[in-house]
Amino acid sequence: MLKKLRNLGSEVSKKKGVYLFLVPGFLFFATFAVYPLLFSLRMSFLDWKVIQKSAFVGLQNYIRAFHDPIVGIAFRNTILYGIITVPGQMVLGLGAALLLNRRLRGRVVFRAIYYLPVVTSWVVVALIFKYIFNDQAGVINYLLKDVFHIIPHYIGWLIEPWTALFVVMALGIWKGIGWSMVIFLAGLQSIPHELYEAAGIDGASSLQQFRKITVPLLRSTLVFLLIMLGIGSFNVFISIYVITHGGPFNQTQVVLSWMYTQSFDYLHFGYGAALSWILFAVIFIASFLQYKYLHHKIQY
Amino acid sequence: MQQRKGIANGITVVLLLLGALIMLAPFLYMVSTAFKSHTYVLELPPQFIPREPTASNFVKVWKSENFRQYFLNSLLVTAGTTVLAVAISSMMAFAFARFEFPGKSFFFWTLMTALMIPGMLLIIPQFILAKQLHLLNSLWGLIPFYTSGNLAFNTFLLKGYFEGLPKELEDSAHIDGASLFTIYVRIFIPLAKAPLAVVTIFTSLMAWDEFVLALTFLNDPSKWTLPIAIALFQGEHMTEWGLVFAASTIAVVPVIGVFIAFQRYFIQGISTTGVK
Amino acid sequence: MKRSTRSLVLGLLIGMLIGVVGLVGTAQTKTTITFWHTYSAAENKELVEVLIPEFEAANPGIEVKPVQFPYDEFHRKLITSMAGGVAPDLARMDIIWVPEFADMGALAPLDQNFADFQAYAKNTFAGPLSTCYWNGFYYGLPLDTNTRVLYWNKEMFNAAGIQGPPSTWAEFKADAEALTKDTNGDGEIDQWGFAMGGTYPWATLPWLWSGGGMITDPKVSEASGYLDSPKSIAALQFIVDLYKAGAIAPTVFGGGIGTYDGLAQNKYAMLLSGPWIFPIMKGMYPDLELHPALLPAGPGGSISVVGGEDVVIFQQSDHKEAAWKFVQFMLSEEVQLAMAKVGQVPVLKSVIGTEYMKTHQYYPIYLEQLQTAKARTSHPAWQEIRAALIDAVESAMRGGKTPKQALTEAAKKIDQLLK
Structure with missing residues (x-):
């Protein structure tokens, strides 16, 4: 720490004025993010009533969460969603980035097309996915059964919990590929071209170049994406809300959809707040661990 | 060598086109529905090219x-x-x-x-x-x-x-x-x-x-x-999806424009930030 | 430069002063009431362009500010506004929300606040009016109502040699099974006798009630003994049997094409629907002829479910008197008839006899069905009761439970919620 200070210890970096650069940001942060956050923390210890006086219930909302079987299902689904969609977006996003990093006619158009889902509204695309995966007349079943003859019968995608979850995950990956692609493209562009040229002269194959140059030099990009997409996956909500609404039998609930149902449908706001704080704690720990174990290994 | 490069480029283009189709299909569904009139229920199986295309939804939305x-x-x-x-x-x-x-x-x-x-x-x-x-x-x-x-x-x-x-x-x-x-x-x-x-x-x-x-x-x-x-544009008992999708299309157009215009700058920019 | 700045500031100050004086001036002479609703575009047009100007002309001191919200977001919007203490003066809300908001302390008990409440209440239908009642008081008045009737596909019925729509459960079952077929011989059913949009109470309660079953006792104090009564169980068994026979289309669990599409494309022979099916079908399938009929009568009769909206006044309102004047206006014969012309089924007994209603294309059958229709349980915890009912129906249809097990468990859950 001391050594660091001395290294950066130029005249300027000691200026007191530096705090002035932080004041506006932290004023905003404290007012518009921290204050509502503390308010909801308080809510989680109350049987919060919209208008009438709320009673203090201690840890009851938290204890209830641990006895609620649907909370277990919701966490299982949320984690599963992350385990599948995060690598899915990363692999396909990297693939698209590698292809679109080449000198190619129409590259800009392709990039725009792949980015298009990112900027299209969640509600609209969730609705469209619902129709694409319809069992009787959806395009997917039509292709699988009538065109390619891969399946003998139409699959009731939205009827069974697991296939419905699959649809939600497919949507999550589809919508996120473009974002990962853009970040990977940025990462690829920061790799000096000379490295590949040298490797090419040494006779390394494309695959070897990919493994020995691209992957190691993309490491911090990978960690960044892992953490950001991980956080995003814990916040999955709209697609579930539109496509399955948590059903059947609450088997497709995720944490936020269950929190939303408890808060805004059943008016158990205290319980809903407790659920979001539990989720927040889980996200925090997961991100911290990812950062701690992956970030420090990055030394080249 | 040159030939191999040609094949690689060919594969790249085929893969990219296939991917583009998948990325684009739901969006085309949205835009084509926006050009159909009276769509209270999305058509199944979908018609990607409307039988009687009409810009009436766009006009109606813009004038609403x-x-x-x-x-x-x-x-x-x-x-x-x-x-x-x-x-x-x-x-x-x-x-x-x-x-x-x-x-x-x-x-x-x-x-x-x-x-x-x-x-x-x-x-x-x-x-x-x-x-x-x-x-x-x-x-x-x-x-x-x-x-x-x-x-x-x-x-x-x-x-x-x-x-x-x-x-x-x-x-x-x-x-x-x-x-x-x-x-x-x-x-x-x-x-x-x-x-x-x-x-x-x-x-x-x-x-x-x-x-x-x-x-x-x-x-x-x-x-x-x-x-x-x-x-x-979404109602309690019925929704004219043509209107919803026309409005969504109008809303997304400026965004696509901004992306295409700044795309190179955008990716270069990210490569200089904390991401890499 | 300096001088121009000074004159700018001066100008602004004068402008603000005029503005303030103006505000105070209008505040003394005009009362503004806000009215939130979820009317459709056509209904909203009538409200904003015709009805409100009429009301304002007749009540010079009152200005009405209507705001149309998307239905799906309206509940959350109202709850949040109340939490912030900024509720509107009055609102048109789904009948099923009224007890919840009343229990919260959000609504003004109209029968306590206004001496002439009864005069208005007694002109409205009993079923819709009952949805305004909670815990001893009336918190609103019905504004519009609707229910579900049976639609049958004449072409498919004729093809199968069946004469008319079923009028009893036995006929319904026979017709539904006869109309369920594999038409192209590929081993999969592709035509169904009956289509349901889901397993929510709006779709299932007509069957429970027509079967003679009940959710709770009339006082809404317990479900055990009612929801798990032999009649309730038999009603659910009726649906389960139909489903197991393949006669209910996969739409009930989110598969298949939509119910309306299926009816129009000769894939579904029967379904239940509210009156909005007419404008929708007119837009989608202009050449299709619709054939409504009363619900087939079961052991309990032909009993459908009441939907619609109530108008309520909020406790947080400072202008309850003015709001009440607007409620009175909305319940006048002229307004009810005007709204009927853009798609809202009126709630006034006196409007039923008018020539317009009698000769209308489809209102008469709905009004007839409404004579016996029942409202869903009026209770603040309705959303949770609803979830328990959905669970029961689904677990009996495809969850491996018997109707008796499913309904007994649901009744116990609902008992807890009613406490």
Whole structure:
């Protein structure tokens, strides 16, 4: 720490004025993010009533969460969603980035097309996915059964919990590929071209170049994406809300959809707040661990 | 060698086209539905090319009450949020990247936890806060909430860029007697055009799309934003999807335009930030 | 430069002063009431362009500010506004929300606040009016109503040699099974006798009630003994048997094409629907002829479910008297008839006899069905009761439980919620 200070210890970096650069940001942060956050923390210890006086219930909302079987299902689904969609977006996003990093006619158009889902509204695309995966007349079943003859019968995608979850995950990956692609493209562009040229002269194959140059030099990009997409996956909500609404039998609930149902449908706001704080704690720990174990290994 | 390259390029193009088809299909579904009249229920199986294409939905949407006002309102909120969020977060990023001060690490990581807050959690507390601060039912009132929602990510990205700049920059300027603020405005901001473009795009996208807070805060239809207008085309018992999709298409066009125009700048910009 | 700044400031100050004086001036003479609703575009047009100007002309001191919200977001919008203490003066809300908001303390008890409440209440239908009642008081008045009737596909019935729509459960079952077929011989059913949009109470309660079953006792104090009564169980068994026979289309669990599409494309022979099916079908399938009929009568009769909206006044309102004037206006014969012309089924007994209603294309059958229709349980915890009912129906249809097990468990859950 001391050594660091001395290294950066130029005249300027000691200026007191530096705090002035932080004041506006932290004023905003404290007012518009921290204050509502503390308010909801308080809510989680109350049987919060919209208008009438709320009673203090201690840890009851938290204890209830641990006895609620649907909370277990919701966490299982949320984690599963992350385990599948995060690598899915990363692999396909990297693939698209590698292809679109080449000198190619129409590259800009392709990039725009792949980015298009990112900027299209969640509600609209969730609705469209619902129709694409319809069992009787959806395009997917039509292709699988009538065109390619891969399946003998139409699959009731939205009827069974697991296939419905699959649809939600497919949507999550589809919508996120473009974002990962853009970040990977940025990462690829920061790799000096000379490295590949040298490797090419040494006779390394494309695959070897990919493994020995691209992957190691993309490491911090990978960690960044892992953490950001991980956080995003814990916040999955709209697609579930539109496509399955948590059903059947609450088997497709995720944490936020269950929190939303408890808060805004059943008016158990205290319980809903407790659920979001539990989720927040889980996200925090997961991100911290990812950062701690992956970030420090990055030394080249 | 040349031939192998040709084959590789061929495979690349085929893969890209296949991917593009998958990425584009749902979007085409949306646009083609927007060109059909009287679509209360989405057609199954879908007709990608409407039998009787009509622009009537677009005309109806564009001429519907207040729609152009909604468009302007969205522009206003987006512009206000972007300016404020980029200004504030670049200042913070400058401080975090170029200086040592007590509590730096603590402040930075506290800010970063804001990335992890599930948004839905805060609707009611934010609403009550907005009421206390007299920010309800005003477009300006949305801006500070949107801004605070973007601070963490923007600061993170810009900090990465500022950290990468040579240390001598501010030293030489300081010898000339420049104040911190002058150094920030005259030296750092002009150098950071590309990464500033990145945070501008990310921030404006978020502000352009935000729906839940906007609907919760605004009571006066003349103040509503585009996403609310789109939701209004959905009815209790029936929804004319052609109208909803036409409105969604109109809303996404400026965004695509911005992406295509700034795409190169955008990707270059990201490659200079904290991501790499 | 300096001078121009000064004059600018001066100008602004004068402008603000005029503005303030103007505001105070109008505040003394005009009361503004806000009215939130979820009317459709056509209904909203009538309200804003015709009805409100009429009301304002007749009540010079009152200005009405209507705001149309998307239905899906309206509940959350109302709850949040109340939490902030900024509820509107009055609102048109789904009948099923009224007890919840009343229990919260959000609504003004109209029968306590206004002496002439009864005069208005007694002119409205009993079923819709009952949805305004909670815990001893009336918190609103019905504004519009609707219910579900049976639609049958004449072409498919004729092809199968069946004469008319079923009028009893036995006929319904026979018709539904006869009309369920594999028409192209590929081993999969592709035509169904009956289509349901889901397992929510709006779709299932007509069967429970027509079967003679009940959710709770009339006082809404317990479900055990009612929801798990032999009649309730037999009603659910009826649906389960139909489903197991393949006669209910996969739409009930989110598969298949939509119910309306299926009816129009000769894939579904029967379904239940509210009156909005007419404008929708007119837009989608202009050449299709619709054939409504009363619900087939079961052991309990032909009993459908009441939907619609009530108008309520909020406790947080400072202008309850003015709001009540607007409620009175909305319940006048002229307004009810005007709204009927843009798609809202009126709630006034006196409007039923008018020539317009009698000769209308489809209102008469709905009004007839409404004579016996029942409202869903009026209770603040309705959303949770609803979830328990959905669970029971689904677990009996495809969850491996018997109707008896499913309904007994649901009744116990609902008992807890009613406490």
